[in-house]
Each structure stands twice: as C-alpha cells, then as structure tokens.
Amino acid sequence: MPLYSAFAIWIVGSLSFLVFKVAMLSVWAVLSFWKIRLPYYMPISTAIEYGGVAVLMDWLARAATPSGKDPEILSNYPYYLLTIWLIELGFVRFGIPALIKTTAERADGRPAPLPENSQAASTPRKTVIKIGSKTIIAETLLYIRSEEHYLNVTTTTDSFAERAALTTIIPNLEEVGGVQPHRSWWIAPLSKPRYRRINGKPHVVLVDGTKVPVARGRMSKLKKWIESQNLD
Template sequence: MPDYLKNRLRDAAVILGIAAMLTFFGVYDQDSPVWARFLMWIVTCTVGVTTSTFVIPAVFDRELVGKLVPVQAAATAAIISVPVLASLYLYMGAYGTWVPLPLLPMQYLYVFAISLTLTVGGLLISRARARADTGSRHVPADAAQRFLGRLPVKFRHAELWAISSEDHYLRVYTNLGEELILMRLADAVRELDGAPGVQVHRSWWVAKAGISDARRDNGKLVLVLKNGTDVPVSRTYQTAAKDAGLA
C-alpha cells in the first residue's frame, strides 16, 4: 500500500477515535442527538488534523527550528486551535447554541488544552517510531540507501547529495537527478542519523559526498552541490557543518 494512502487511513482512524472519545465523555454536551455530536467532532477533528499537516512542518522545520520542543508544541497547538474553535462555533451555532462572544477566549483555552495534549501525544508517538527505526539499523552507512528506498526505483542505488524542504515536501538531490517526496525534514534528518551528512539550515540537510565547493557570500557560508545548486548554511549550523568537514 502506498505511504500516502497509509497516512490518510491512519489520519482517518485517529479522527474517528478522538471523535468517539470526546462524544463519549460529553465534551460540549448539548441537546442534539449523539450522532450529531459525533459528527460535530468528526468535522472538528478533521479540521485540526488537516491544519496540523501544514502547521507542524512550518513550526518545527522552518519558523521555530532549533527551539525547545515545548515552545514548538505550544506554538503549534495555539495555531491549530484557531480554525478548530471556528469550526466548533459554527457547528454549535447551526444547532442554535451560539457561544456568546465574551466567552470565546475561555473556549479557546479549552480547545488549546486539547490541541496541546494531542500535539504532544503525536510527537511522542512519532519519536518512539523514529527511535524504533533507528534501533533497527545495523550499519550506519546504510542509512542513506534506506532513505533512497523511498524514491522511485531508478534512485535506489544513487548517491545522496542533499535534501531541501519545500512546504510539506522534500526535494532530494542525487547524482541521478532530483525527486520530490512527501515527508518532513525533521523526520528525514532522524532517519539519516549515522549517514555521512549533516543539517546545515532549517530547510537543508547535506551529504559530504554532494559538496563540490564552499564560499563566503557577504560573510555568509554557502555550500555548492555538484550540480551547481547553492546551499545556505545558517549561523546556527555553521559549527556542525565545519565539524562534518563540509567547509
């Protein structure tokens, strides 16, 4: 089964499970039938999960990369809570139970608490899976080849040069060309742990084999891939890049 379909089925299972739990415990209980409350939570959870697919990469891989995990989780939950609260407000209003505007800040805090709990839970599960994957590795040098296994067949024995983040996709650079895959940079970096490369920017991971040159551009370090692509090295990762022998 394709990874994309697996991820969507997993999201659907999560949505149904959370919706059933919130309905069972009577969160935002009202006079509407049980099926209507269950449907309300399905719609609301769908909004939250959909929003998270855009917010999580933006927060963890770009805007707040390198920050403390609690800060990243809180920022993620705060953003997700806005559309979730809006969907709740509209759905409840459709059944004649409009939440008074002065109470919306308090309702936002309730939604934020739930969103934060789910965000932290998701992070813990994701990291547990990453550790399990890491624990199954026997030879560090195989990390890059296993990662390339995510690409079409023609890339399976390619030389990995670099990875860059583009929205919620990754552009993978190899000696056989480039390819886009649906994946977060943070997950790719964890999967490539032990491979001869290092993250050099919030949006870039680079392999030593992919570098042909390095230069200074207005005082900033820039790496050049073998295909001529410039890779910026942020100040946060300069030491790591030098320690890895990239510059």
C-alpha cells in the same frame, strides 16, 4: 440539556473537526503536489477548523437547550482551543517522532542478505530509508533541509517535502557519510559541496547551485569532511 443530546453533539463535533482537519491537509497536499509550497502553521489551521466546529456545536446545543439558556460553547472557545493546541503539540513533539522511529525499526530498511556465490552478492548494498511516507535509497540523496515540521528532500531524481524531523532521519544515514553544516541542513558527498564566503558569511555551494549556510561551530568539522571526501 439531556445527557444523550450532549453526547450526540460532542460526537458530531469530533467528527466535524476530523473532516475539517482532513480537508485543510488535503488542500495543502494538493498545493504541494503542484509545487506551490505554502507554510503550514498548525495552530492557525486548528483555530480556523475548530472555529467552524464551535459554531456548529453551538447551533446544535441551542436547538437542544431550553430557550434563553447559553450553552457556553462559543464563550468558552479560547479554553477549548487551548486544550486542542496542547494535545496537538504533544502529538507533534513526541507522538510522531516515536511512530517514525518504531516504523523504521520494524521495517529495518535493509535488503535481505544475498548468498555469497550469487552474482548479485557483488553488487553494492543500498541503504533504504523512510522519510515520512516516502521510501528512498539513501545513496541517491543530495541534501535535506528542515523547515518547520517538514523536510525538503532533494535526490538525484526527485524533490519532495514530507512531515518528519531531521533528528530522526540522520541516524539512518550513517552509511552515506554526509554532514550537517547547519542544524537545519544535511548534505551528502553526492552534492559536491564547495566552501565559499558569500557576503562575508560562510556557505557551501552544492552541485545544483543551492547555497547552504555554515554554522561557526560546525565549520571546522565541515572543512575536514570536505577534505576527507576529496571534494575541495
């Protein structure tokens, strides 16, 4: 196969993979918009997307390869897929958190200081944070639940899911004064948690009826936090 043909096929394959990826994410986003929340498993999605790309590239390669010669694209599909998985894993594990942190540091997330003699100076300052593509006022948060690579966020006025990591969001919530009863949960004083035992296991029940499990190692800290907030 001529070098220019191989180069053209790989360009077409890369663009096709990008189109398939955007299409899959768009379908998931539309379902989420209509409150149909389905788990998104990137390795499975990638395998489906690259499967279509591999078939397309194999067809193009055979058209540009002398008859009877195998371009070895489909036969090497598992090795190509494994390479893509490793690249995506590195991006999700290290790339996205770094981008979120950099964006948060640049945006700062704090309103500009007001003059002391301004009437607005007496208004309590609000903490603005970014969660994925959403910008919200931290003081309106009720709770956040981590699920796979996404955060399910509930505020006093809204509920949404965004791709983000709980560990990168919590440092921005210090002024809110919340607590983590479980590694996958963060709750704010506004959620008015009440400590309860459900089926013999420790939980906190929030203002909207949501039941949050409590890890044994965090129980003492949680009870002290509830007492300090005069919530129980």
